[in-house]
Amino acid sequence: MLSIEKITQLAKENSTPLYIFDKDELADRISSIKRIVGDGVTICYAMKANPFLLDAAKKLNVKFEVCSPGEFSICERENINMSDIVLSGVNKEKHDIEHVMDDCGGVGMYTVESVSQFELLNECAAKRNITIPVLLRVTSGNQFGLDEAEVERLVSHRENYPNIDIHGIQCYTGTQKKKIDHITKELEWLDGICDMLKEKYGFNARELEYGPGLPVSYFGEDAFNNSYDMLKEFAEYLKPLKSKYKITLEMGRYIAATCGVYVSSVADTKTNKGQNYCIIDGGINHVNYYGQTMAMKVPAYTFVKADGTAAAGYGAKDYGTEPEKWTICGSLCTVADVIVKNLPIGKPESGDMIIFYNIGAYSVTEGIYLFLSRKMPKIIAYSEKEGTSLYRDFKFSDKINSREDLI
Structure with a gap:
C-alpha cells in the first residue's frame, strides 16, 4: 500500500479530486491469490470492477472477463491478447460478435446467457465454418444465465451444433459473501450439475468457471486487514476439483479494491x-x-x-x-x-x-x-x-x- 507521504505528494502534484491506482499493490495481490489457489487454477479479472487496471493487469498472466462492446473496445486499445478474453454479457449483438470473429480472430472463450444467445453464436460460427469454445452460464435465480433444464437440453443436443464446443459451465452468484459455507455449497451444486451431465449424456465438462464473490472489508479497522484467510479456506475446497476440471476463478472486487x-x-x-x-x-x-x-x-x-x-x-x-x-x-x-x-x-x-x-x-x-x-x-x-x-x-x-x- 502506498504511504501517506507518497499519496499526499502525488495529490499535491496532480491536484484533487484524484484517483491513484497502485500497480505494485495490484501485482502483489494477484501474485498472492495465485500462490494460495495453486496450480490448475486460472485467475480471470472482471474488468467491470476497474477498466483502468488493464494496463497493469495484462502483464500479470490473467484472463479478462468482458461484458460489453465498450469493454471489448478498451481491450482492443490496450492490446489485450484475444485468447485471454472471456466474452460474457447478457446482450450480445450480432454485429459485435461478427466484429470479434472477423476482425479480431475470435476470443479465448464465449459464455452463453440464453438459448437465443447460444443459437446466435452457433449461427455466426457456422457461417464462418469455425468452432468456438463455449461455457454455459447457469443461473442462480435471477436474469443471468440459463435455467438448469436449458443447460441439460443444450448438452443433450450438442451434436446438432458442430460449431459449438461446450467446454463446461460458468456461474457467478454475487459479491461480498461473508460465509465460506455459502461458497462451498455453490461449488458442490455446480459439481453436481457436471456429474449429472456426464452420467445422463456422457458429457465430460472440461472447465468450471466460478465467481466466488469473496468479501472485501471497507469499514473500520478491518479495512486495513484484508487478509487472505477466507481464500485459503476456499483453496482447500478446490483441491479435489482440480483433477476433474480446468478451474477459472472470476474476480473483480477482490482483486481491485x-x-x-x-x-x-x-x-x-x-x-x-x-x-x-x-x-x-x-x-x-x-x-x-x-x-x-x-x-x-x-x-x-x-x-x-x-x-x-x-x-x-x-x-x-x-x-x-x-x-x-x-x-x-x-x-x-x-x-x-x-x-x-x-x-x-x-x-x-x-x-x-x-x-x-x-x-x-x-x-x-x-x-x-x-x-x-x-x-x-x-x-x-x-x-x-x-x-x-x-x-x-x-x-x-x-x-x-x-x-x-x-x-
Whole structure:
C-alpha cells in the first residue's frame, strides 16, 4: 500500500479530486491469490470492477472477463491478447460478435446467457465454418444465465451444433459473501450439475468457471486487514476439483479494491444548527463503498493537514480520539451527497485533504459522474519502478450534458 507521504505528494502534484491506482499493490495481490489457489487454477479479472487496471493487469498472466462492446473496445486499445478474453454479457449483438470473429480472430472463450444467445453464436460460427469454445452460464435465480433444464437440453443436443464446443459451465452468484459455507455449497451444486451431465449424456465438462464473490472489508479497522484467510479456506475446497476440471476463478472486487485510493481536498467548512459540515471538492459521484448505509459507516481514511501531517484516521498517532466531529459532504447540490457522518477530524481547513482507501473497485465507474455537470476526477497510476502515469486528466462533463452544436 502506498504511504501517506507518497499519496499526499502525488495529490499535491496532480491536484484533487484524484484517483491513484497502485500497480505494485495490484501485482502483489494477484501474485498472492495465485500462490494460495495453486496450480490448475486460472485467475480471470472482471474488468467491470476497474477498466483502468488493464494496463497493469495484462502483464500479470490473467484472463479478462468482458461484458460489453465498450469493454471489448478498451481491450482492443490496450492490446489485450484475444485468447485471454472471456466474452460474457447478457446482450450480445450480432454485429459485435461478427466484429470479434472477423476482425479480431475470435476470443479465448464465449459464455452463453440464453438459448437465443447460444443459437446466435452457433449461427455466426457456422457461417464462418469455425468452432468456438463455449461455457454455459447457469443461473442462480435471477436474469443471468440459463435455467438448469436449458443447460441439460443444450448438452443433450450438442451434436446438432458442430460449431459449438461446450467446454463446461460458468456461474457467478454475487459479491461480498461473508460465509465460506455459502461458497462451498455453490461449488458442490455446480459439481453436481457436471456429474449429472456426464452420467445422463456422457458429457465430460472440461472447465468450471466460478465467481466466488469473496468479501472485501471497507469499514473500520478491518479495512486495513484484508487478509487472505477466507481464500485459503476456499483453496482447500478446490483441491479435489482440480483433477476433474480446468478451474477459472472470476474476480473483480477482490482483486481491485485494495489497489486504489481517492483523495479530495477540503473546500469549505460550516456549522449549521449545531452540526459541523466539511465540504470537499469530490463527493458521492466519485466514492462508492459497497454496504455503506446513509453515510453511517466509517470507511478507511486518513485526514491530512495541508502541511502533510496525518491528523486523524489511519496513520495518525491520535487515531479516533479527536473530540470534534464533522460530517463529510461533497460538492453536489443534493442532500444525498454525504460520504460519512460525524468523522473525528478535529479542525478542518481549506487545503487539508482526506484520503479514502480501498477505492480501487467500482468507484471509478459506478459514480454518478454526469450529475450537476461537475468535473470528473483525474486518474493516475503509480509504481515504484515506473513512477507516475497519467491515465486520464480532469474531464468536464458539461460538454457531455449539453447540445453538441453548442460545443
